Amino acid sequence: MRAWINRQSLLVDYTLSALARHGGRNLGLFVVYSGIVFVLASTMLFTDALRREARLLLAHSPEVLLQKLKAGRHAYLTREDLESLGQVRGVSRVEGRRWGYFYDPVAGANYTLMAPGVDPPDRGRIDVGDGVARARGLAVGDTLSLRSAAGGLFVLVVGRVFSAESSLVAADLVLMHPTDWEAFFQLPGDVFTDAAFTVDNPQEVRNVARKIGERLPEARVILREELLRTYASLFDWREGILLALAGIAAAAFAILAWNKASGLSADERREIGILKAIGWDTRAVLTMKMWEGALISGGAFAVGFLAAWVHVFHLEAALIVPVLEGWSVLYPRFVLTPAVDAVSLLTLGLLTVLPYTLATLVPAWRAAVTDPDQMMRGTE
Amino acid sequence: MSALIELAGVTKVFHEGQHNALVALCDVDLALEAGRITVLQGPSGSGKSTLLSVLGCLARPTSGRVRVAGEVVSNLPEAFLADVRRRTFGFVFQQFHLIGGLSARTNVMLPAYPTGRTHSEIARRAAELLGQLGLEKLTDARVEWLSGGEQQRVAIARALINDPRVVIADEPTANLDSALSAEFLGILAGLRDEGRTVIMSSHDPRVCEAAVVDRVVRLLDGKVEA
Known part of the structure; x- marks a missing residue:
């Protein structure tokens, strides 16, 4: 050796x-x-x-998402829709989400404006993703002016900037109070952009999704695994x-x-x-x-x-x-x-x-x- | 005295079967005794270098048989032949064939690399040999910086690193002046006195007639003259 x-x-x-x-x-x-x-x-x-x-x-996103369609075009869900879908066997929780895209001509970028159901920012304040903060040079306490659906300027104060770690999904996100969101998009308080479902048994996600789809045939059902794919x-x-x-x-x-x-x-x-x-x-x-x-x-x-x-x-x-x-x-x-x-x-x-x-x-x-x-x- | 190396009916043809086939050796029978200095003499193209290559197992004969210390080596597989070559022979080539870019010491050490000896052991022996040949101050010099005489002494030291029984030298004085030729013959005499066998080729009459030479074998057109 x-x-x-x-x-x-x-x-x-x-x-x-x-x-x-x-x-x-x-x-x-x-x-x-x-x-x-x-x-x-x-x-x-x-x-x-x-x-x-x-x-x-x-891994932390909803297992099933649902978007309502009318003539193949995206339509808003109503509170009655949510109540009906919540009764589907296997669904433990359904949450109506409110969000919309906004093109900002100043930055030449699209933002996702969202009103979270839980722990929203105070009225007149927003939480922004680090991509938005970078694009508009924003820091906590700065104001962001966006032109609303009514045509007037909507002035909002930045309350929080999300950390870079969440950037993959939150770079273009702007969270606002539900009332601000309704005023900005000129929408009533009982409509929702889509719905997020929590399912009791992870093995049954596909079956539950099928039943949800049957309950609202004009809707598109998206599974988390499809998003991953x-x-x-x-x-x-x-x-x-x-x-x-x-x-x-x-x-x-x-x-x-x-x-x-x-x-x-x-x-x-x-x-x-x-x-x-x-x-x-x-x-x-x-x-x-x-x-x-x-x-x-x-x-x-x-x-x-x-x-x-x-x-x-x-x-x-x-x-x-x-x-x-x-x-x-x-x-x-x-x-x-x-x-x-x-x-x-x-x-x-x-x-x-x-x-x-x-x-x-x-x-x-x-x-x-x-x-x-x-x-x-x-x-x- | 028994023969150390024996050739029987050795023929060597280059490019055999092609239009440019060349018969370098033709039916050579030769026996070389141990402990002697033998010179192969002949004009250019007479087959001296080819005969040295066959004697030293650097080339296989096209036909015929080569025995080294009683063992037939002409039909040995390459792995065994390389072992025989390493154990038995040390070569000093006409053009020295040192590896450029390396020091004199590294060149001397190279033949011992595959033997499994340690670096320090080989380096010590290389320094010893270079010292005996008067090159102790040039051990770290790159070989291309050395003079022709110094390069030849490095080549001699390299030939001796594995302590071979036979030293083979091809036209060793061709690139040397008279004084260096005499010095080289003195070194060969010393090797013989240590009990080694020396075989060299030369067309230089001063070498063939030198007192240290024990035997001269004359070659002409690939044949040994009687």
Whole structure:
């Protein structure tokens, strides 16, 4: 065992010196390799973390939502509708929600104006998401003027700005008192934009949703799991675009790497010939080449992945964020929790490290089994 | 005296079966005794270097048989042949074939890397050999900074790091002046006195006629002259 360790340590030593001797070429390869891993890993880490955030946030959202439709157009629910739906077997609670979209021409952004059923802000005050605060430069105590449905300016005082952690769902949110909301949208107090349901038995959510739909046939019923799927498919689609772009770059790199790794230069062949002539066996040559491939690809993988980690979790994924999160005009700015999916990591590792290492071994093996005399003469 | 290396009916053809096939050695029978300095003499293209390669297991004969210390090695698989090469032979090439960008000491240490010995053990032995050859002050110098004579001594030290029984040198004095050639022959005599066998090729008459040389084998057109 000791002899094996000595042997490996000396072969690694030689490999490092060989890499240093062709420093410029290897450094270029290392930088490109790390760059590709960086893009792939950034995309992977960012979308994985976003999916996780969405999952955690939606865990507290209602299991079933209902929107009333009239001739396929969104219509308001009445208090009678809610009472009727609350009687559906399996529903433990139904809550009418009041919200509406508002386009703010000053910021060029859409806000979601909502009157919460529980713990609303005081009259004349609002709680805003950090996206709204950023877009309008608002802090607690500032005023926000919005043009109401009646045409007049509605002046509201900011009572609270939501933290960045809730930004994924609250970036564009403006919470206001129900009376303010009714006055702003010019709507009566007994209409609701949609209804949120709590279901007794989580196993029965689909059945209860079906019964709710039957009770109000002209309504659209949305399950939490469908929302999650929508988020997931949105991220998958955007991730796909970026991965496709990265894939083109990766393919170009693969050709470069294959060319470099699979074809030994005359100098490299001569060097292998010398090493064999002075006492190295085929196994030692292959081990040395394996270390070379592993050091370049493994090193580039480690550097690229660590850079991606810092980029995504400490620099807010500044380079890829415009591509990956564009579903809102107000881009949420929030801190992602570092998380790595082991399968994704392993897949990325296998797709980047293994092919390169193998590509270095094949030509080295061909060279190593040739007579050293031929290698040195260049007659192989 | 029994033969350390024996060749029987050895033929070596390069590019066999192709239009540019070249017969480098033709039906060579040769026996070389241990503990002697043997010179292969002949003009350019006579097959000296090829014969050295076959003797030192760097190349396999196209046909014929090679025995080293009584063991037939010409048909051994590469892994075993490499082991025989490492244990038995040390090579000093005409162009030295040192690895550029590395120090003299590292070049000397290289043949011992796959043996499993420790770095410090190999480094100590390399420093010892370089010291014996008068290069103690140049151990850390990169080999491309050294003169031709110094590079050759580094190549000799490298040939000796695994303590081989046979040292093979291909045209060792071709790039040296008279004084350095004489010095080199002195080093070879020392190796023989340590009990090693020395086989070298040369077309230099001063080498073939040197007092330290025990035997001269003449080659012409790939054949050993009687």
